[in-house]
Amino acid sequence: MALELADVRKSFGAVVALRSASLSVRAGSIHALVGENGAGKSTLIKIVAGVHRRDAGTFRFHGEDVDFGSTAESKAAGIAVIYQEPTLFPDLSVTENIFMGRQPRGRGRRIDRARMHREAGELFSRLGVSIDPRRLARGLSIADQQIIEIAKAISLDASLLIMDEPTAALSGVEVERLFAVARSLRDEGRALVFISHRFDEVFALCDTVTVMRDGEYVATWDIAETNVDALVAQMVGREVGELFPKAPAEIGDVVLDVRDLGSTGLFQDVSFQVRAGEIVGLAGLVGAGRSEIARAVFGVDRYDTGSVELLGKRVPARSPRAAIRAGMAFVPEDRRKQGLITESSVARNVAGVIRRGLTRGGLLTGRAENRAAGPWAGRLEVKTSALDMTASTMSGGNQQKVVIAKWLATEPRLLIIDEPTRGIDVGTKAEVHRLLSDLAGQGLAILMISSELPEVLGMADRILVVCEGRITAELDRDEATPENVMFAATNSVTHTGTEVPA
Amino acid sequence: MSILTPDAPAQARSYSAYSRPFWQRVVMSREFVVIALLIAAIVYSRSSVEYFDGPQTMYYLFRDSASILLLALPMTAIIITGEIDLSVASTVALTSVCFGMLHVDGGLSVGVAAILAIGLGAVCGAVNGFLVAYVGLPSIAVTIGTMALFRGIGAGLLGTESRTGFPDSWTDLAKQRIVEDQPYPMILIPFVVLAIGFALLLHFSPFGRGVFEIGLNDEAATFTGVDVARTKAILFVLAGTVAGVVGIYTTLVTGVARAENSMGLELQVIAAVLLGGVSIFGGRGALHGVIAGVLLIGVIQRAMLLSGETVNIINIVIGVLLVLSVMSTSLLAPVRRLVAASKGARSSGRTSDSAGKRSLS
Numbered sequence: 001m002a003l004e005l006a007d008v009r010k011s012f013g014a015v016v017a018l019r020s021a022s023l024s025v026r027a028g029s030i031h032a033l034v035g036e037n038g039a040g041k042s043t044l045i046k047i048v049a050g051v052h053r054r055d056a057g058t059f060r061f062h063g064e065d066v067d068f069g070s071t072a073e074s075k076a077a078g079i080a081v082i083y084q085e086p087t088l089f090p091d092l093s094v095t096e097n098i099f100m101g102r103q104p105r106g107r108g109r110r111i112d113r114a115r116m117h118r119e120a121g122e123l124f125s126r127l128g129v130s131i132d133p134r135r136l137a138r139g140l141s142i143a144d145q146q147i148i149e150i151a152k153a154i155s156l157d158a159s160l161l162i163m164d165e166p167t168a169a170l171s172g173v174e175v176e177r178l179f180a181v182a183r184s185l186r187d188e189g190r191a192l193v194f195i196s197h198r199f200d201e202v203f204a205l206c207d208t209v210t211v212m213r214d215g216e217y218v219a220t221w222d223i224a225e226t227n228v229d230a231l232v233a234q235m236v237g238r239e240v241g242e243l244f245p246k247a248p249a250e251i252g253d254v255v256l257d258v259r260d261l262g263s264t265g266l267f268q269d270v271s272f273q274v275r276a277g278e279i280v281g282l283a284g285l286v287g288a289g290r291s292e293i294a295r296a297v298f299g300v301d302r303y304d305t306g307s308v309e310l311l312g313k314r315v316p317a318r319s320p321r322a323a324i325r326a327g328m329a330f331v332p333e334d335r336r337k338q339g340l341i342t343e344s345s346v347a348r349n350v351a352g353v354i355r356r357g358l359t360r361g362g363l364l365t366g367r368a369e370n371r372a373a374g375p376w377a378g379r380l381e382v383k384t385s386a387l388d389m390t391a392s393t394m395s396g397g398n399q400q401k402v403v404i405a406k407w408l409a410t411e412p413r414l415l416i417i418d419e420p421t422r423g424i425d426v427g428t429k430a431e432v433h434r435l436l437s438d439l440a441g442q443g444l445a446i447l448m449i450s451s452e453l454p455e456v457l458g459m460a461d462r463i464l465v466v467c468e469g470r471i472t473a474e475l476d477r478d479e480a481t482p483e484n485v486m487f488a489a490t491n492s493v494t495h496t497g498t499e500v501p502a
Numbered sequence: 503m504s505i506l507t508p509d510a511p512a513q514a515r516s517y518s519a520y521s522r523p524f525w526q527r528v529v530m531s532r533e534f535v536v537i538a539l540l541i542a543a544i545v546y547s548r549s550s551v552e553y554f555d556g557p558q559t560m561y562y563l564f565r566d567s568a569s570i571l572l573l574a575l576p577m578t579a580i581i582i583t584g585e586i587d588l589s590v591a592s593t594v595a596l597t598s599v600c601f602g603m604l605h606v607d608g609g610l611s612v613g614v615a616a617i618l619a620i621g622l623g624a625v626c627g628a629v630n631g632f633l634v635a636y637v638g639l640p641s642i643a644v645t646i647g648t649m650a651l652f653r654g655i656g657a658g659l660l661g662t663e664s665r666t667g668f669p670d671s672w673t674d675l676a677k678q679r680i681v682e683d684q685p686y687p688m689i690l691i692p693f694v695v696l697a698i699g700f701a702l703l704l705h706f707s708p709f710g711r712g713v714f715e716i717g718l719n720d721e722a723a724t725f726t727g728v729d730v731a732r733t734k735a736i737l738f739v740l741a742g743t744v745a746g747v748v749g750i751y752t753t754l755v756t757g758v759a760r761a762e763n764s765m766g767l768e769l770q771v772i773a774a775v776l777l778g779g780v781s782i783f784g785g786r787g788a789l790h791g792v793i794a795g796v797l798l799i800g801v802i803q804r805a806m807l808l809s810g811e812t813v814n815i816i817n818i819v820i821g822v823l824l825v826l827s828v829m830s831t832s833l834l835a836p837v838r839r840l841v842a843a844s845k846g847a848r849s850s851g852r853t854s855d856s857a858g859k860r861s862l863s
Binding site: 300320321324330332337338339340341342343344346347348352353355356358359362363364365366367370374377378381382384385386387388389406 | 515516517518519520521522702706707708710711714715718719721722723724725726727729785
């Protein structure tokens with residue numbers, strides 16, 4: 001075994017990322033690692049790469065117990081990780097990137113450029129690609145950048161290569177080239193771990209597959225012994241049931257009407273409606289373009305084509321202010337960076353959007369802000385000792401309540417909420433879900449983005465599945481199952497039988 | 503709409519507005535320290551420095567600090583957004599030159615020439631504002647450029663010449679005292695008006711809240727509906743306008759319009775703003791602290807001049823004071839934490855949060 005992980009645990013504060021993860025990879029094989037968003041794949045990889053340290057469990061590399069404290073240690077041991085978006089130095093040449101930090105020295109301790117270029121050229125010909133070793137990294141396609149990373153790994157003589165969703169940004173031809181390279185590396189006796197959401201690729205390339213779910217090991221199969229249905233069932237395999245009940249609400253008129261929205265390179269042909277009293281869930285994998293769609297609708301980002309209408313009126317593009325005035329509220333994905341001013345007080349955060357309405361004779365006082373913010377903080381049961389405490393002192397769940405309070409204070413008609421419960425504790429999570437259900441019951445239209453499948457299935461009246469910038473399925477509450485959402489999200493055949501182009 | 507009306511009776515909690523008593527909030531602020539130092543400096547100088555309590559001392563202190571006081575008002579707001587304006591002194595020089603030429607060569611009355619010159623100052627500010635806010639260039643680079651540009655245009659117009667010959671009624675007005683035998687020059691009237699205006703804008707208006715939010719986290723400010731670009735542009739235009747006013751004042755009080763006026767003044771302004779407790783990283787500061795900071799520098803300069811120190815020694819003292827004031831943020835922090843710790847026990851504890859969870863996806 002090249003790599004053996006057994007019963008690995010890892011938690012970040014109160015959040016348990018890995019409960020009991022296991023992975024065994026043979027030398028000379030390509031091993032797939034699959035699982036939903038948040039299943040713990042990336043955390044596991046980061047432990048192998050030396051980014052994180054495990055809390056417990058066995059970690060053996062070529063039969064020896066290891067414990068990497070840094071990425072440098074794992075690299076020295078022969079482990080290379082190739083990320084979805086490689087990070088090269090754009091203004092250095094391809095060769096300099098490959099030999100960064102260990103350039104061959106010539107006479108007088110000067111860098112031996114000729115030798116470096118020759119070796120880079122040899123690496124490329126061995127990989128069967130034609131990249132000029134002297135060109136700058138800037139302007140290389142993502143596929144070529146990955147090849148550079150692979151070349152770097154080979155020159156380090158890595159015996160284990162881990163590729164984290166390498167094909168996400170590649171075209172068909174580039175995927176084929178990458179696979180050819182991967183197979184030749186396998187045939188040299190190296191071990192490869194391949195993380196992908198695309199099942200066709202898993203089945204085309206890999207020898208074995210390990211399924212993870214909720215930070216736990218589920219099963220390992222020889223690829224010949226399993227099929228797509230079985231894998232999907234194991235990935236989602238949990239009772240969704242009434243975990244997050246949304247009370248039935250009367251569905252009213254169309255509040256948000258998005259037509260043919262498109263933004264080059266991010267999403268295309270996005271059309272959907274959200275009605276009063278309805279929760280529409282945007283499901284899909286991380287990076288599918290869900291947040292980008294929401295940001296464009298709210299006017300934080302621009303869009304190239306299409307239109308956004310709220311209550312029948314066109315909302316001007318590229319202006320959050322206009323969106324707010326029209327009746328939109330947006331609880332963004334990244335609470336600390338986008339959702340609130342963490343250095344500012346609870347009162348100022350809660351009154352942040354409505355403060356223009358709190359002035360008397362044009363003047364805004366702290367008192368007016370406190371008076372307006374207090375009841376909203378109270379209604380959401382924000383836990384704080386005083387309204388002038390800064391938001392940075394609060395827990396994630398409380399911060400999220402502050403963000404929601406700030407937007408409810410605007411009395412919106414549409415609430416866009418991106419990852420409503422990311423990184424917050426279970427109790428607050430249930431509170432947020434109950435609140436969303438209440439709000440919908442009172443006639444608010446809600447567009448909810450979530451990477452947690454049970455949350456989407458439990459809360460949404462209707463689910464739109466986004467895959468690679470397109471809406472690939474629209475499922476009603478009754479017909480949505482973890483399986484068909486995952487199918488649509490991974491670009492497979494949807495329940496309606498429509499073939500989605502890869 | 504009746505969504506979650508805030509006065510709904512349901513299980514509403516109530517909160518105290520402040521976690522610390524009033525005196526603590528006042529005493530444990532940078533502004534308080536500066537004001538206390540200012541008072542201490544005045545008391546000490548009056549008792550120990552000869553002639554400091556003479557009739558002329560405070561008058562000249564105000565008259566000479568007036569330019570810095572005025573320019574510090576918009577500069578405070580600009581630095582709170584995290585930007586900087588190094589071109590204000592050059593705008594002063596350019597407006598001074600144009601004011602002099604419009605009046606002396608162009609034959610316009612002082613009033614009309616002044617209004618045109620102030621308008622020119624606003625245009626200078628708008629150039630900075632456009633480049634920083636809408637083109638998105640870093641303000642330090644833009645205003646280093648316009649610092650050279652504006653003064654260069656002034657020098658191009660007048661060369662090494664100067665314009666004099668302003669009516670005595672105006673130059674006297676610039677030097678006059680508000681009340682005979684009191685140490686308050688006339689310029690304090692427009693300054694007080696502007697200071698009140700800027701204080702209301704910065705500390706008591708939705709616009710001002712936006713200014714602070716941009717300095718703390720401009721991305722979140724955008725998500726909250728603050729028009730970041732417009733806010734910055736407005737502040738730069740205000741800075742240019744005030745610089746225009748200072749240009750007129752400088753010309754009248756010295757009686758000379760020339761391109762070398764107010765050389766290096768921008769750094770004195772920025773030094774005073776930072777001494778007054780404004781963070782160079784943005785998001786923190788208050789106008790009363792800045793005003794005290796300007797006066798503190800003025801008092802120290804005046805007192806040391808009167809006791810016969812050279813300019814070099816004075817500069818050393820003020821330099822050390824400035825460095826200490828920047829350090830004081832980190833010196834005050836442990837004190838704050840200590841007090842917070844005794845209080846913090848009853849507020850909800852901080853739990854670890856998204857940082858870990860995020861790495862899952």
